[in-house]
Amino acid sequence: MHANSRPVQSNQASLHEQLQAVVAKHAATAFRKPVAAVNLEAFTTSIAAWKSHGDTPLILDAGCGVGLSTRKLAQTFPDSFVIGVDQSADRLSRDVRWPADLPENFITVRADLVDYWRLMLAEGIYPRQHYLLYPNPWPKKSQLGRRWHGHAIFPVVVALGGRIECRSNWKTYIDEFALSLHQLSGITVHAEMHDSTPAEALTPFEAKYASSGHALWRCCAELPQRPGLAGMLMNS
Numbered sequence: 001m002h003a004n005s006r007p008v009q010s011n012q013a014s015l016h017e018q019l020q021a022v023v024a025k026h027a028a029t030a031f032r033k034p035v036a037a038v039n040l041e042a043f044t045t046s047i048a049a050w051k052s053h054g055d056t057p058l059i060l061d062a063g064c065g066v067g068l069s070t071r072k073l074a075q076t077f078p079d080s081f082v083i084g085v086d087q088s089a090d091r092l093s094r095d096v097r098w099p100a101d102l103p104e105n106f107i108t109v110r111a112d113l114v115d116y117w118r119l120m121l122a123e124g125i126y127p128r129q130h131y132l133l134y135p136n137p138w139p140k141k142s143q144l145g146r147r148w149h150g151h152a153i154f155p156v157v158v159a160l161g162g163r164i165e166c167r168s169n170w171k172t173y174i175d176e177f178a179l180s181l182h183q184l185s186g187i188t189v190h191a192e193m194h195d196s197t198p199a200e201a202l203t204p205f206e207a208k209y210a211s212s213g214h215a216l217w218r219c220c221a222e223l224p225q226r227p228g229l230a231g232m233l234m235n236s
């Protein structure tokens with residue numbers, strides 16, 4: 001397979017100059033938007049599925065798209081339960097011909113992550129692993145607030161703890177993500193190259209970028225859980 005996806009184009013040459021100020025503001029500000037009923041229902045259903053699977057570590061595949069990575073992670077970590085969350089009903093219901101011998105330790109669910117993550121922290125549900133694979137890059141300089149690390153939800157994502165991994169074909173996204181993780185956790189995090197072939201790819205976007213010859217980037221960190229931040233970030 002050869003794809004011809006274009007590399008990310010941006011009017012931002014390197015780290016956004018407002019990044020650290022934006023992250024600091026979000027860390028000091030409670031997120032008060034009410035949780036939508038539809039997201040609460042999706043959260044309740046998927047957490048019940050995990051709990052009914054036994055006392056296994058939880059892996060969150062945040063922005064799972066069609067759910068290929070959710071299934072591959074479930075195969076790779078048979079002793080864990082994987083929840084894939086995406087807001088797109090279209091992607092989640094796409095008619096993908098999955099292999100017949102899929103494991104049963106996963107579920108995909110439609111929800112807005114902004115609510116899903118807040119519900120996790122509020123309910124004390126902490127992922128052992130947390131993947132954000134090829135999030136929309138929002139590459140225009142004016143779009144910093146739409147990148148996950150520039151979004152008001154990011155302190156909640158970090159407070160959930162666990163091993164977090166973000167991948168992108170835009171190095172600046174990963175540099176910013178790593179710097180924001182460091183700012184909120186004190187842990188040193190670096191962008192590193194991620195080698196993948198289309199055949200080995202964990203997600204369809206990874207396969208598309210790999211077959212287009214893009215460099216792939218990721219950063220990983222082992223974060224502590226910060227339950228004490230739940231009240232500060234979400235209530236007052």
Ligand SMILES: C[S@@+](CC[C@H](N)C(=O)[O-])C[C@H]1O[C@@H](n2cnc3c(N)ncnc32)[C@H](O)[C@@H]1O
Pocket residue numbers: 062063064065066069085086087088091111112113114133134135136203204205206
């Ligand atoms: C570029 S796609 C990547 C999908 C998949 N991870 C992959 O690599 O193939 C980004 C995904 O994030 C999802 N997404 C973006 N914002 C979201 C949100 N607030 N809540 C849930 N999903 C979201 C989109 O629907 C989309 O499927």
